[in-house]
Amino acid sequence: MLTSISDVRDMLATQQYIASDEICTAMFLADRLGKPLLAEGPAGVGKTELAKSWARAAGRELIRLQCYEGLDESKALYEWEYAKQLLYTQLLREKLSDLLGDAKTLREAADRLANEDDIFFSERFLLPRPLLQAITSEKPVVLLIDEIDRADAEFEAFLLEVLSDFQVSVPELGTIKAKHQPTVLLTSNNTRELSEALKRRCLYIHIDYPTLEAELRVVQLKVPGLAPKLARQAVELVQRLRGLDLKKHPSVSETLDWAKALVELNSRQLDKQTLDTTLSVLLKYESDIQRARRAIQGGSGGGGGGGGGERPDRGDRPDRPRGGYKGNEWSN
Ligand SMILES: Nc1ncnc2c1ncn2[C@@H]1O[C@H](COP(=O)(O)OP(=O)(O)OP(=O)(O)O)[C@@H](O)[C@H]1O
Numbered sequence: 037m038l039t040s041i042s043d044v045r046d047m048l049a050t051q052q053y054i055a056s057d058e059i060c061t062a063m064f065l066a067d068r069l070g071k072p073l074l075a076e077g078p079a080g081v082g083k084t085e086l087a088k089s090w091a092r093a094a095g096r097e098l099i100r101l102q103c104y105e106g107l108d109e110s111k112a113l114y115e116w117e118y119a120k121q122l123l124y125t126q127l128l129r130e131k132l133s134d135l136l137g138d139a140k141t142l143r144e145a146a147d148r149l150a151n152e153d154d155i156f157f158s159e160r161f162l163l164p165r166p167l168l169q170a171i172t173s174e175k176p177v178v179l180l181i182d183e184i185d186r187a188d189a190e191f192e193a194f195l196l197e198v199l200s201d202f203q204v205s206v207p208e209l210g211t212i213k214a215k216h217q218p219t220v221l222l223t224s225n226n227t228r229e230l231s232e233a234l235k236r237r238c239l240y241i242h243i244d245y246p247t248l249e250a251e252l253r254v255v256q257l258k259v260p261g262l263a264p265k266l267a268r269q270a271v272e273l274v275q276r277l278r279g280l281d282l283k284k285h286p287s288v289s290e291t292l293d294w295a296k297a298l299v300e301l302n303s304r305q306l307d308k309q310t311l312d313t314t315l316s317v318l319l320k321y322e323s324d325i326q327r328a329r330r331a332i333q334g335g336s337g338g339g340g341g342g343g344g345g346e347r348p349d350r351g352d353r354p355d356r357p358r359g360g361y362k363g364n365e366w367s368n
């Protein structure tokens with residue numbers, strides 16, 4: 037049982053997860069109020085990792101439902117094992133003919149068979165998918181419903197019963213209630229609006245890119261081989277790149293990849309050659325790489341006609357770096 041917000045921070049820290057005050061408060065309240073937590077935010081900011089770290093820290097199994105377009109109940113909740121049912125009917129052929137052999141009419145045979153069909157629609161032939169696994173688990177688990185925005189709106193509607201009552205209905209078996217209420221985390225990249233009904237059932241947190249100091253701690257924890265000064269310079273550069281008008285800003289996972297790359301390459305400083313050769317670890321669009329290079333070398337970052345294809349309004353953005361990256365220092 038959690039008693040304070042700092043319990044959450046300490047638990048996550050044991051798993052090398054650096055959590056902001058907002059994240060710790062949201063996790064604490066989700067636990068205390070027994071509500072699912074919906075974490076929304078850009079790619080690679082640690083939404084999925086939050087659930088994984090929480091499960092490890094709490095010593096609970098993580099059950100993950102990865103959402104995608106077309107996901108339906110048979111993949112999320114349960115499926116009848118038709119192949120097994122068929123196999124059983126073949127193996128039980130003799131018993132079935134005993135049962136049906138002396139039936140006078142087809143209707144009588146069908147009625148007798150119907151009396152037995154609860155054998156075939158019993159838990160023996162039920163294949164539990166993640167939601168049912170989470171609900172029927174003998175121990176409390178962490179249920180991660182990842183990237184819910186990728187699933188269809190109908191699937192969201194179907195989730196409501198699970199999220200509000202922690203129970204599911206299987207027509208042949210009735211309602212199955214959770215033995216232990218799972219800790220539920222939903223994530224979304226915000227590619228579409230989620231329904232009001234879903235949001236109402238959840239607590240909500242927007243996870244954004246971390247602050248410089250938080251990201252630096254993540255890098256220091258997860259890439260300890262990177263020299264502290266270089267780590268700070270690398271994170272500073274990433275933070276500044278996020279101020280540029282790019283198609284895709286570098287995420288924490290890309291910062292970590294870059295930090296690992298710098299270690300592998302034995303880099304001592306962020307000189308021009310290192311940047312030229314490794315920027316593609318951080319940025320995955322050629323136009324972003326070009327734009328970042330111009331910003332790093334040229335000072336203004338290309339606003340107001342600094343290079344072909346720049347948008348004229350970009351030079352006015354207050355959050356963009358004004359200076360250029362010279363040697364290993366940004367100039368203003
Ligand atoms: N606060 C953090 N503390 C520790 N590691 C972090 C943190 N944030 C991100 N990471 C690291 O960044 C990487 C990406 O995190 P994760 O996969 O959870 O992102 P995500 O938000 O789920 O992204 P996507 O939307 O693309 O699925 C992971 O390797 C994770 O370890």
Ligand SMILES: [Mg+2]
Binds near residue numbers: 083084085182223
């Ligand atoms: Mg994720």
